[in-house]
Amino acid sequence: MSTLPIHKTKDFAFGLAGLLTAPIGYLVLLFLPVYLEVIALTMKLTSVQVGYLAATDAMGIVVATLVFSTFVSKLNFRNIVIAGVLLSCCANLASAYTGDFLVLCLIRVIAGIGEGLLVAVGITSIGMTTNPNRWFGFYTAVVVAVQALGLVAVAPIYQFAGLQGVFVAMAIFYLTPLFVINNLPKNSQSYKSKLTNDGAINTIPTRYFLIALAGLFCFYIGIGGTWSYISFVGTDAGLSLDYVSQALALAMIAGLLGALFFAWLNIKGKSTLLLLLSIVLMSACLIFVSFEVSEFKYLALLSIFSFFWSIVGARTFAIISDADHSGKYITAAQTWVGVGYIVGPVAASEIMLDFSYLGVNVMGSICFVACFILMIPLAYQSK
Numbered sequence: 001m002s003t004l005p006i007h008k009t010k011d012f013a014f015g016l017a018g019l020l021t022a023p024i025g026y027l028v029l030l031f032l033p034v035y036l037e038v039i040a041l042t043m044k045l046t047s048v049q050v051g052y053l054a055a056t057d058a059m060g061i062v063v064a065t066l067v068f069s070t071f072v073s074k075l076n077f078r079n080i081v082i083a084g085v086l087l088s089c090c091a092n093l094a095s096a097y098t099g100d101f102l103v104l105c106l107i108r109v110i111a112g113i114g115e116g117l118l119v120a121v122g123i124t125s126i127g128m129t130t131n132p133n134r135w136f137g138f139y140t141a142v143v144v145a146v147q148a149l150g151l152v153a154v155a156p157i158y159q160f161a162g163l164q165g166v167f168v169a170m171a172i173f174y175l176t177p178l179f180v181i182n183n184l185p186k187n188s189q190s191y192k193s194k195l196t197n198d199g200a201i202n203t204i205p206t207r208y209f210l211i212a213l214a215g216l217f218c219f220y221i222g223i224g225g226t227w228s229y230i231s232f233v234g235t236d237a238g239l240s241l242d243y244v245s246q247a248l249a250l251a252m253i254a255g256l257l258g259a260l261f262f263a264w265l266n267i268k269g270k271s272t273l274l275l276l277l278s279i280v281l282m283s284a285c286l287i288f289v290s291f292e293v294s295e296f297k298y299l300a301l302l303s304i305f306s307f308f309w310s311i312v313g314a315r316t317f318a319i320i321s322d323a324d325h326s327g328k329y330i331t332a333a334q335t336w337v338g339v340g341y342i343v344g345p346v347a348a349s350e351i352m353l354d355f356s357y358l359g360v361n362v363m364g365s366i367c368f369v370a371c372f373i374l375m376i377p378l379a380y381q382s383k
Contacts, residue, residue, distance in 0.1 A: 014125045015135045017183035021081065022122025023143045024176050025088075025115040028057045028108075029224075029341055030143060031150030033231030034245045038158045038166060041241075043101060047232075051349020054228040056105045058341030060112020061119060065334040068120035072331060077121045077184050081177050084121070087114025088174040096167035112338075118177055119334050123317075125184050127330040132321030133270065133314075137263025140314040144259055144306070148252030155245040208378040209320065209329045215374025216316050217336040222367030223309070224344025225351075225360055226286055230302070233357050237293050247295070251302035258310030270322075272376065275315055278308035279372045283365035290358040312368075319375055323382035 028035060036050050045053065064084075068075065091111030098104050129135045157165045234244035262269050285305040289298065321330045344367075351359040 011129050011131075013183040014185055015129045015138070017180040018122045018125030018129075018135075019139055019142045020122075020180045021177040021184065022119050022126065022139065023146045024174060025061070025084065025118030025120075025122060026143065027146065027150065027170060027173060028111070028115065029061075030147040031154055031248075032227055033229075033248060034151055034154040034241075035166070036228060037231050037235070037241060037244075038154060038163060039104075042163045043099065043104075045101065047352050048349045049101060050232075051228060051345045051352070053101075053105060053108070054224070054345035055342040056108035057112035057115060058224065058338045058345075060109045060114070061116035062112075062335055062338035062342065063109075064113045064116025065120045065331065065338060068117065069328070069331045069335060072124070072328070073187075075187060077124070077187055078181050080117050081121050081181050081184060084114045084117030085174055085178055087111065088118065089114075089171045092167045092171035092174065096164040096171075114174070116334070116338065118174075120331055121184060122177070123334055124331050127321045127324075128185060129321075131266075132330075133318040134263050134266055136314045136318045136321065137259055137265075137269065139259075139317070140310045141256055141259035141263065143313070144252050144255035144310055148249045148256065151245055151249040151252060155242055204323050204378070204381045208381050209323065212316075212320055212323075212375050212378035213329070213333055213336050215371045216320070216333050217340050218367045218374065219312065219316060219371035220337045220340025221344040221347065222340075222364035222371070224341040225348030225367075226344075226364035228345040228348055229352070229357060229360055230289075233289055234293070234298050236357075237298070239293075239295060239298060243295060244298075247299040247302055250299060251306040254303035255306035255310045258307035259314060261307075262311045262314045269311075269315060269318070270379070272379065275312065275375070275379075276372060278311045278315075279368045281305075282308045282312065283368050286361035286364050287358075290356075290361045312371075316371065316375055319379045319382065323378055 023030070032054060036054055039045065039053065040050050068080070088111055091107050091114060094107050095104060095111065098107060126132065126135050126139055153169070154166055157169050161168070231244050231248065234247065235241055239247075265274075282305055285301045289301045289305075293301070317330060317333065320333055324330070347363065348360045351363055355362075
């Protein structure tokens, strides 16, 4: 009976465990539109309050990933996952029993710290694989699947059990990483044990990584800002919350197809033209959805947006991991993803005051273009 080489077995274990850890950490950010909608309905929040609430979990993620990347060489990854699960579960249960906006914001920051720990370990695990382009395609597919599940489930749970039921369901979902904890790398030294089989790390000047991280930051400012209000675009246009949540979930199917398509492309997914086309089409969808929309138009535009969002999301992560398989920079990238999710909603909430949804979506489009420009230098360096 044949067996896989040890380094390939580890590669699969790290990748699979990462797929079931990092996306769980991003749970709130993944179904942010409906999550914000049900909280806004229950607590009677203003549009500005919605923007600030949208940034709270991301604040915690930033803190957690920053601390993780700083002390990564001293950490036991599996213990970090346990801590992340405990914080996330407890904070979500606490969220279920508060009716004060400021207290909720504080609790959500704490929840974000737990979520960030899960993200950091999961992404680092995927970053240790030998083919990040493909694994980040699969990662994006899992992200989209979780996103679709959340978007489909939140509204019915809210109708059946209220906001408390939503938070309790989330707390239960955060237990998932415990099922794959033994497949995660134990620490940062786990990658070094693979180097003799997988080859040496490519030495690319640090400035290219910093420029790419700035590009990633821009992308998630755009995503954080536009995604926070995409549900409101539909409901304010006269579409029901049920339809909007279903449309968002259906759009995630397109996103799933986009992620699987990118994984299938494998080496061809490194095409600069593909990245540019994806950015352009995402931006166009945001502009068109800002005007009067029917049910079909809303669904169609969101589906196209989600398909290419998956491609851009996977490719930007893969560009960084292609250049550095150690996981050092892809972990640091999660800090900037989190900062983007903070800055995006806050910036969008201010833009909303004067320019409505069109202004928010134009801001997002500009950020996407900036991302493309800033990611390309590292992409060419790692070819």
